[in-house]
Amino acid sequence: MPSAVVTGGAGFIGSTLTRLLLERGYSVRVYDDLSSGSREHLEGLDVELVVGDVRDIESLQRACDGIDAMFHLAAGAGVVDSIENPIENFDLNARGTLLALWAAKQAGVGRFVFSSSNAPLGDNAYPASEDKPVAPLSPYGAGKATGEAYCSAFFGAYGFEAVAVRFSNAYGPRSARKSNVIPLFIRKIMAGEPLTIYGDGTQTRDFVFVTDLANGLIRAAEKPELGGEIFQLASGVETGLNDLVAMLAEVSGRSPQLQHEPPRAGEIQRNYSLVDKARDRLGYAPQVPLAEGLARTWQWFQEG
Numbered sequence: 001m002p003s004a005v006v007t008g009g010a011g012f013i014g015s016t017l018t019r020l021l022l023e024r025g026y027s028v029r030v031y032d033d034l035s036s037g038s039r040e041h042l043e044g045l046d047v048e049l050v051v052g053d054v055r056d057i058e059s060l061q062r063a064c065d066g067i068d069a070m071f072h073l074a075a076g077a078g079v080v081d082s083i084e085n086p087i088e089n090f091d092l093n094a095r096g097t098l099l100a101l102w103a104a105k106q107a108g109v110g111r112f113v114f115s116s117s118n119a120p121l122g123d124n125a126y127p128a129s130e131d132k133p134v135a136p137l138s139p140y141g142a143g144k145a146t147g148e149a150y151c152s153a154f155f156g157a158y159g160f161e162a163v164a165v166r167f168s169n170a171y172g173p174r175s176a177r178k179s180n181v182i183p184l185f186i187r188k189i190m191a192g193e194p195l196t197i198y199g200d201g202t203q204t205r206d207f208v209f210v211t212d213l214a215n216g217l218i219r220a221a222e223k224p225e226l227g228g229e230i231f232q233l234a235s236g237v238e239t240g241l242n243d244l245v246a247m248l249a250e251v252s253g254r255s256p257q258l259q260h261e262p263p264r265a266g267e268i269q270r271n272y273s274l275v276d277k278a279r280d281r282l283g284y285a286p287q288v289p290l291a292e293g294l295a296r297t298w299q300w301f302q303e304g
């Protein structure tokens with residue numbers, strides 16, 4: 001039976017990844033400090049939960065004992081928070097990734113998959129692709145770029161099979177604690193509050209359903225010889241914010257009020273990802289169109 005450690009496995013994306021790994025026959029150990037994740041996300045699952053901080057290298061190394069693959073998702077996930085607390089963000093996201101790589105390498109883990117984002121690309125994220133220069137606009141982006149650099153360095157220096165995958169804007173069940181636009185707008189619609197649009201709503205994003213991402217992560221762990229590589233994982237579809245609002249109105253059967261504010265400084269106007277490399281090398285193929293994914297997410301929030 002293959003085995004995996006998922007750091008951040010009690011979080012939004014990690015808890016979906018954990019479910020898919022179990023379905024695929026893996027034994028799974030979740031390593032999480034429960035700072036933003038929760039035990040409830042793992043309720044009813046046959047997993048071992050180790051409560052710990054990724055920066056506690058000895059504890060993490062013990063959790064890696066006998067493990068085939070480590071998925072490193074534990075992070076401070078917020079761009080805004082990273083701007084307010086850049087040093088803390090560095091410690092958690094950049095140094096934390098280096099420590100996780102070292103713990104996994106020392107324990108003899110066969111494959112390390114690092115959850116990065118489009119943030120390292122900054123303004124170059126239109127469209128996001130693996131061959132564009134890194135130019136982060138936030139400490140969060142710099143931390144993820146650093147993690148990617150260490151994955152490459154661990155392959156170069158030690159031949160350690162570390163792979164980085166860059167997610168676009170993820171959405172889906174178990175995102176109630178997230179502040180991304182889709183869970184935020186769903187909570188607002190449920191509360192009968194207006195949706196705030198910064199600018200005219202023509203800005204675009206690439207929204208990817210969380211099970212599609214998790215499938216991509218598993219492929220990045222299973223395909224041979226990927227050390228040092230980076231892959232964009234996304235829907236590959238560019239969606240305007242106004243179109244997203246219309247789809248949410250349709251899915252919810254409600255007509256949310258809109259409140260327009262001036263555009264936010266530093267916000268990228270257009271953004272989507274090219275997923276050709278993941279398609280070719282990983283056999284990655286996103287399955288869940290936005291309308292269906294929104295309906296499933298809305299349903300989950302209704303049941304919560």
Ligand SMILES: NC(=O)c1ccc[n+]([C@@H]2O[C@H](COP(=O)([O-])OP(=O)(O)OC[C@H]3O[C@@H](n4cnc5c(N)ncnc54)[C@H](O)[C@@H]3O)[C@@H](O)[C@H]2O)c1
Binds near residue numbers: 012013072075
């Ligand atoms: N959600 C997105 O749209 C998105 C996009 C790009 C990249 N990512 C990346 O994907 C990963 C998962 O994000 P998410 O959206 O599921 O966020 P999340 O906050 O739900 O999950 C992060 C998990 O890490 C845990 N954690 C945080 N600090 C830790 C520490 N020091 N030690 C151990 N565990 C710790 C939290 O308790 C939580 O369970 C992150 O690395 C994030 O940067 C997410």
